[in-house]
Each structure stands twice: as structure tokens, then as C-alpha cells.
Amino acid sequence: MALKVYYASDANALHLKDRIVAVVGYGSQGHAHALNLRDSGHEVLLAQRPRGPNYARAVADGFVPMTASEAAQRADLLVFALPDEQMGDVYEHEIKAHLRTGQALGFIHGFAIRFGLIEPPADVDVVMIAPKGPGPLVRDAFVRGGGLSCVLAVHQDATGRARDTALAWGCGIGGGRGGMMETTFAVECEADLFGEQTVLCGGVIELMKAAFEILVEAGYPEEMAYFECMHELKQITDMQYVGGLAAMRSKISGTACFGGLKVGSRLVDDRVREEMRHVLAEIRNGDFARAWIAEHRAGRPQLTAMKEAEARHVSEAAGRVVRALAKKAITKT
Secondary structure (H helix, E strand, O other): OOOEEEOHHHOOOOOOOOOEEEEEOOOHHHHHHHHHHHHOOOEEEEEOOOOOHHHHHHHHOOOOOEOHHHHHHHOOEEEEOOOHHHHHHHHHHHHHHHOOOOOEEEEOOOHHHHOOOOOOOOOOEEEEEEEOOOHHHHHHHHHOOOOOOEEEEEEEOOOOOHHHHHHHHHHHOOHHHHOEEEEOHHHHHHHHHHHHHHHHOOHHHHHHHHHHHHHHHOOOOHHHHHHHHHHOHHHHHHHHHHHOHHHHHHHOOHHHHHHHHHHHHHHOOHHHHHHHHHHHHHHHOOHHHHHHHHHHHOOOHHHHHHHHHHHOOOHHHHHHHHHHHHHHHHHHO
16 A cells, blocks of 8 residues: 655645644654754744753753643643653643643654553644654754655544644654655554564564574684674665665675575564564554553563563673774774
């Protein structure tokens, strides 16, 4: 199904003129959205809890941080730039009571709406602008005169102008130059979680670790195993990022191309594909969201234990050696 893509020429540049935008949270994305919108000429308020590095950073960047309650009372567009697991509580205790008819609630990820952590009243617009990249890249692309592509979605159009609000917000952070692809909150959220779990932050990581461990078990030096199974992944993904899979294969050796095509499907077989379908089902039926929120509210014991175990993986020491060698080589050139 083809996505409709909007650019700056499709947006009403004056739609947010004389309207107040408040960004709640000054982390990776909140920092980029607040600065980009301000640099685009919009009046931007910032809600950020005191006593923390993000608060100090906001003050250093020229903002006067306020509470989420104050921001909700003053803003016409309220942009949620909080972690998924915190958003529902902040909304319920600090924002919900202060909403008024005709306001717009903006989200950078569909999680809170898709899984019911936030249930907005019917008389407000609910929109999303989700940049396809981390906050520092959103900011860097904007400063250089460009912009990252974004996902745009309208969940609730109480005013009849919700899409105009989303387009103006997206253009204000640079998305009008990178292109804004329209979809739904559910599609953005489910596809994003699935990609993170099966590829970006889950599947690829486990594949690298397993390959590293097999080589080490067979007697190969840990540093060589790290080079071959982990370090060089960036080179391949960089080529794929620029030109796609076919272009990447045209740039690697025939040996690598033949071996990869012959063996890849042996590893990602029907059993793996079926497990991926189970993962997608758990995302869509809410099992993953419920498990994550329960984990967060319990103090994150499972996440903490898993992260500590990962930090002790034998590849970590080998990686430090390899990265030092690579850094030294780059410095010399």
C-alpha cells in the first residue's frame, strides 16, 4: 500500500503562527523538536522536571522550564516527548485536567495512544510527527538546512484542522524537506516495535553474539571474531543505507555475495519467520505493551538484570580492543 508523502509545499506555513507550542520533556527528541521549532520562528514553551541534566541543558539553551500542568494550560499544541512508559502517568496526573476544547496533542511515537495509556477527550486534535531517526540527527539535519523524513498521522480531528497542525509542526522541525509519510498511529507503533525487536535491537544483536561465540568456541581469537561478526556490520549497513540491498551486493566481493546469499536463508528459515509472526502478534494484541509497563512499574528488575548480563558478555572486552585499533588507524590517516 503506497503512502502519501507531504512536503513543505503542502503545508500552511502560517497555521501555527501566533499559536503556542509546548514540548513536554527535553530528552533526545524533545531537545530537537523544541530547538527546531523555536528556530523556525514558533513560540515554544518547555516542560521539564527540575533537578536533572535535561533541566540544566534546557536552561543553558535559553528556555525557562515549567511544569507539565502549566504547559498544558498555556499551549495550543502540546508535544509529548516523554518515554513511552512515563507518558500515561504524566498525562493522568498533570495534564488531563487542564485540557481545553480545540487544543492539539502531539506525539512522537504511537505507543501511548495505540495501547490506551492516554485516552484523550473527544474535543481535542490528536496528531503525530515521528522523525525516522534519533533526536541528535533531527537537530543536526535541521541545522545543516535539511531535515529527516517523518511519519505523520492523525488519530483524532476535532477541529477539522488536525492535519494542518501536524504538517506545520513537521515542517517546523525540518520534516517538510525530508518528506512526511502519512499513516496511522497503529501502523507506526506496531511496525516500529516489530523492527526494533526482530532486527535492530533484538535479532541482529543476537545473531552477532551467536556468530561471535561460535568462532571463539572453535578457537579463533576473540578480537578476530569481533572484527568479523560485529565491527564490520556497520560497513555493510552503511552501503545498504545509501543504495539498498542490491547496491550493497554490487559493492562487496563475489565471494561474500555468493556465500551470503547461499547461507542467509539457511539461518532465517521458516521457523524463524514463524517466531517473527508470534512476535508481531504479541505486539498487536498488547501483550508486549502490558509486559513493558508492568516491568517499568515494578522497578525494571528484569530489564536491569538483562542489561547487566549483556554488559558482561565476552565480546565487550574484545570490542574495546578492536575499537581502539580502528580509532588509531583513522587518526593516522
